[in-house]
Amino acid sequence: MAAIRLLELLILLAALAGFAGLLLRRNLFLKLLAMDVTGSAVVALFVLFAARSGLRSPILSRLADPDALGQASAELADPIPQAVILTAIVIGLSIQALLLVVITQLARIDPSLDVSGFEPPERP
Amino acid sequence: MSDASTLSAEPLVIWLLAPYIAAFVVALLPACSAPLILLCSLTTALLGAWTLREGSRLELQLLQEYGVSLSLDPLAGWFLLLLGLVALAVWIEARRQGWDRSGWLLLLVLLGALNTSFLTTDLISLYVSLEVVAISAFLLILRGATANADWIALRYLLVSNTAMGLYLIGAALVYAQSGSFRFEALAALPPGAPLALVLVGLLTKSGVFLNGLWLPRTHAEAPAEVSALLSGLVVSAGALPLLRLEQLNDAITGLVAPIGLASAALGLIYALSVNDAKRLLAWSTMAQMGLVLLTPAAGGVMAFSHGLAKAGLFLTARHWPGRSLHDWHERPLAWSLQLPLWLGALSIAALPPLLGFSAKKQLLSVLNPGLSWLLLLLAIGSVAIYARLCQAPWRWSPQPPLCWGALLLTLPLLISGLVVVAGRPDAPALLQSLLVLALGVLLHLGRGRLNSGSGLDLPQLDRLSDLLGGLGVVGAGLLVAMAGGSQSLFTDGGG
Numbered sequence: 001m002a003a004i005r006l007l008e009l010l011i012l013l014a015a016l017a018g019f020a021g022l023l024l025r026r027n028l029f030l031k032l033l034a035m036d037v038t039g040s041a042v043v044a045l046f047v048l049f050a051a052r053s054g055l056r057s058p059i060l061s062r063l064a065d066p067d068a069l070g071q072a073s074a075e076l077a078d079p080i081p082q083a084v085i086l087t088a089i090v091i092g093l094s095i096q097a098l099l100l101v102v103i104t105q106l107a108r109i110d111p112s113l114d115v116s117g118f119e120p121p122e123r124p
Numbered sequence: 125m126s127d128a129s130t131l132s133a134e135p136l137v138i139w140l141l142a143p144y145i146a147a148f149v150v151a152l153l154p155a156c157s158a159p160l161i162l163l164c165s166l167t168t169a170l171l172g173a174w175t176l177r178e179g180s181r182l183e184l185q186l187l188q189e190y191g192v193s194l195s196l197d198p199l200a201g202w203f204l205l206l207l208g209l210v211a212l213a214v215w216i217e218a219r220r221q222g223w224d225r226s227g228w229l230l231l232l233v234l235l236g237a238l239n240t241s242f243l244t245t246d247l248i249s250l251y252v253s254l255e256v257v258a259i260s261a262f263l264l265i266l267r268g269a270t271a272n273a274d275w276i277a278l279r280y281l282l283v284s285n286t287a288m289g290l291y292l293i294g295a296a297l298v299y300a301q302s303g304s305f306r307f308e309a310l311a312a313l314p315p316g317a318p319l320a321l322v323l324v325g326l327l328t329k330s331g332v333f334l335n336g337l338w339l340p341r342t343h344a345e346a347p348a349e350v351s352a353l354l355s356g357l358v359v360s361a362g363a364l365p366l367l368r369l370e371q372l373n374d375a376i377t378g379l380v381a382p383i384g385l386a387s388a389a390l391g392l393i394y395a396l397s398v399n400d401a402k403r404l405l406a407w408s409t410m411a412q413m414g415l416v417l418l419t420p421a422a423g424g425v426m427a428f429s430h431g432l433a434k435a436g437l438f439l440t441a442r443h444w445p446g447r448s449l450h451d452w453h454e455r456p457l458a459w460s461l462q463l464p465l466w467l468g469a470l471s472i473a474a475l476p477p478l479l480g481f482s483a484k485k486q487l488l489s490v491l492n493p494g495l496s497w498l499l500l501l502l503a504i505g506s507v508a509i510y511a512r513l514c515q516a517p518w519r520w521s522p523q524p525p526l527c528w529g530a531l532l533l534t535l536p537l538l539i540s541g542l543v544v545v546a547g548r549p550d551a552p553a554l555l556q557s558l559l560v561l562a563l564g565v566l567l568h569l570g571r572g573r574l575n576s577g578s579g580l581d582l583p584q585l586d587r588l589s590d591l592l593g594g595l596g597v598v599g600a601g602l603l604v605a606m607a608g609g610s611q612s613l614f615t616d617g618g619g
Contacts, residue, residue, distance in 0.1 A: 012293075015289075015293060019286070019592075019596070022282075022286060022592055023589060023592050023593060023596075028278075031282070031588075032282070035282060035285060035286055035289070038286065038289045039285075039289055042289050042292045042293055042296070045293060045296050046292075046296050049296055049299065049300050052300075080190050080299070081296065081299060084248050084305070087248070087252055088251070088292060091252065091255045092285075094259070095255070095258075095259065095281060095285050098259065098262065098263075098281065099278060099281055099282065099285075102266070102274050102277060102278045103278065105271075105274050106271070106274055106275060106278065109271050115588055115589075118275045119587050119588070120272075120341075
């Protein structure tokens with residue numbers, strides 16, 4: 001159980017590092033990569049939560065004996081978070097792709113992609 | 125419509141899927157766009173109106189225990205009716221702007237995603253539909269086709285995706301602690317990190333307070349029809365789940381209501397100081413969304429009246445002679461634009477007999493009386509904001525630029541408001557709103573005097589680092605408030 005706690009902590013640290021990178025990096029592309037770090041941490045968190053009940057893939061046909069199902073299911077991973085995060089991975093990927101397209105457009109204006117170059121100068 | 129009282133799962137699911145199917149059909153056969161968009165938006169509006177009239181509730185659980193849970197109730201009915209009407213009005217205006225098939229596809233996908241997000245009551249389906257809403261809104265903003273539109277759209281999707289990442293962490297923690305993704309499971313947990321993370325995500329989506337700092341520039345820079353969609357509809361996709369959570373647990377109302385009030389104050393102050401008419405409308409959206417979140421008992425009608433009025437106002441923006449408020453009073457506007465402009469402005473300023481007045485009255489009646497004087501102050505502020513928009517002279521030309529979409533949205537405000545006020549005349553409330561009107565106009569005149577001397581220098585709050593920092597600040601603030609467990613003013617009101 002202690003190992004899972006440690007991993008949980010590391011994953012949350014990764015998410016935090018991604019958020020900090022998003023805040024502190026000045027290059028737009030690096031900001032996007034920092035956002036991806038947060039996204040990967042979220043994926044890892046879901047996979048970790050799925051593994052709390054066990055590490056084996058929850059596929060029934062692989063189980064040798066249906067009678068042994070009761071005791072075997074104790075070691076199976078939880079399929080719900082895995083299924084959920086699959087959707088989130090796909091959405092994250094498509095958003096990443098869309099943002100990269102726009103960043104390519106913006107690079108034509110300012111190839112250095114410095115955020116301050118795009119911020120409008122006027123008051124609110 | 126009596127046969128509709130036997131509403132069951134299958135027609136509802138078909139209705140939820142229809143906009144997506146229609147979107148693909150329109151992409152292949154653009155000629156079909158008109159009947160399909162009409163069908164989708166009218167069925168949405170009719171379903172919303174029917175739910176409101178019958179006051180019925182329908183709970184659905186698709187694909188067993190861990191599947192999609194949907195709930196159709198009067199609260200969602202307000203939002204569905206709003207969605208149908210605004211989509212219809214935007215379609216009317218966008219047709220005249222010559223939108224092509226990609227525009228219709230995005231409009232239909234946005235309609236479908238909003239339908240889903242208004243009905244769903246589990247965290248994961250909500251996540252998926254909110255992300256689809258964000259992606260289609262992002263692509264709609266890109267229709268501006270300028271470098272600035274690229275930057276605004278990028279900023280929007282970056283902030284919204286970051287917030288949804290935090291939301292997902294919250295959803296994972298909810299599942300780890302309770303074994304379910306349903307709203308009920310979240311509301312039953314003791315307040316803590318899961319709730320704070322989910323709230324940060326939803327508050328960002330609804331454009332409230334520091335989480336909503338992305339909103340003013342995004343809504344102001346988008347093309348007029350897209351601004352109407354964003355300000356009328358997209359923000360309410362985040363507000364309805366928040367209202368549902370508030371319904372489930374009073375402690376959540378105690379956390380969200382102060383943020384709503386702060387948002388109303390922040391939006392008002394900035395709307396009073398900006399000099400760009402579209403920016404003024406956008407800051408006022410932030411203020412009004414804060415008021416929507418105050419209580420679930422009045423949130424539906426508040427969001428409905430605000431959404432109609434704000435979408436109508438943004439639709440007229442296409443025909444304005446300019447956006448600067450400095451010389452707004454020198455440039456005459458045709459009467460056909462002034463009519464929706466005045467109706468929308470007076471409704472948001474909550475003046476009788478418009479619907480905004482009745483909505484505000486309902487809000488006051490369910491809120492803790494200790495807060496009503498604060499709301500009156502805010503009402504004076506919003507009169508002063510909209511007085512700035514109403515100072516353009518009227519022009520009576522024989523061939524005015526007609527804005528049918530804006531009329532479609534703002535005339536119901538007048539008609540339904542008249543029906544409600546005539547049904548239950550209330551002399552003290554009418555007198556009170558006259559007083560608020562007088563004080564608001566005084567504030568407007570005083571502000572004009574002050575501004576001509578030394579300009580108000582408010583800090584610029586919408587750089588990218590401010591937007592992201594806002595997420596962190598509000599998240600940390602929520603955690604501190606939960607640890608303190610202080611729910612004094614907001615939870616013991618009637619409601």
